[in-house]
Amino acid sequence: MTTKTFSMDQVKFVAEYAAHLMGCGIHTSRVIRNTKRLGDALNFDVNISVFQKSIILTIQKNETQQIFSEVIEIPALPISFEHNSELSGLSWEAVDRKLSFEEIKAKYEKIVSAPRMNQWLVLLLVGLANASFCRLFGGDWLSMLIVCIATFAGFYTRLFLQARKINHYIIFIVSAFIASMLSSTALLFNTTSDIALATSVLYLIPGVPLINGVIDIIEGHTLTGISRLTNAFLLIICIAIGLSFTLFLFTNRLV
């Protein structure tokens, strides 16, 4: 029975590959395409059904006509475009160069365990990005500086709370509140304070699930599409709650 246990390894690997792609923010049709392609490379026929929290795969061995089924939960991973492009590339490489299972698995582990971008660099870039956002909406240099500092503090809060595994809706409310609270110091100066307040929370906008949700719905994966949009919508409501705490405190001075 050695061949059978060996195949189970491959089945589990293909399922893990699909769940990882789904977890790190890739639209559903690409996940299905990549997984089927990887199955081709390993001499499988893969049939796959994607739900919002789990994936069901049925895998048929081409030579032996054995059938395996696997249900795997989709892990909640941070969004990673690097995994998106590298793992898609891996599925093409597996087909084009006829890699063996061990080679594919080794390459997969290497891609998945690669370190993410330096967090301090991301922090700096996000601060600058939000400041230039403020500029695009017509803010002056002082509001840009205030927004940059506020974003820095807000994003640091987000990373700090994420490392402590706090519920991500609460993270969004707290970071939106801290960023908008700090940027409300713009009210003390004679500057474009409403633009500073408006742009200080925009770094939290969940752009990836919003666009992936639209793509999924258009391509007919309505279930996953709507679940992604619902998640994004809840996060946007959390941003609004965080911002509205600040606005409640300062409404008399804003009008």
Next chain:
Amino acid sequence: MIIFDILSDGLFGAIAAIGFGAISNPPKRAFKFIALLGAIGHACRFCLMTYLHVDIASASLVSGLIIGFGSLLLGKPIYCPTTVIFIPALLPMIPGKYAYNTIFSQIMFLQNINQPDLKAKYMEMFFSNGMVTLTVIFLLAIGATLPMFIFHSRSHSLTRRAYK
């Protein structure tokens, strides 16, 4: 002076695209094209709105289309899927001012619920700002993804490398 305005708009659009892209951990080779498309997209919308007086929704659709086609062209040399390039490039165009005004007018509506004229004013402000926010985000997404559906066989094989 017009050229300076357009260039500075593009520059800040590029910085915003890079920063918001960095949150999603893109491959390092993608950054130059994210910045380029972010700059072109935002500067294009700026030109359409300021000099040709196009409304924000149509201008966003045009910019979205440009970014979508751009990501299809630029994805091939660096082996990146279109979404990796166009999502960060779209983010600077999210209409933050309108989104803020939606929330602001909602709070003002609740605080002036006993004064009919103010209440009506903030209700109107809430709906018009909310409508602009939703339409612009929707049209941006449609514009950027349309090229992907038209040229789907090309967009499926962007990550395929040539092996000898």
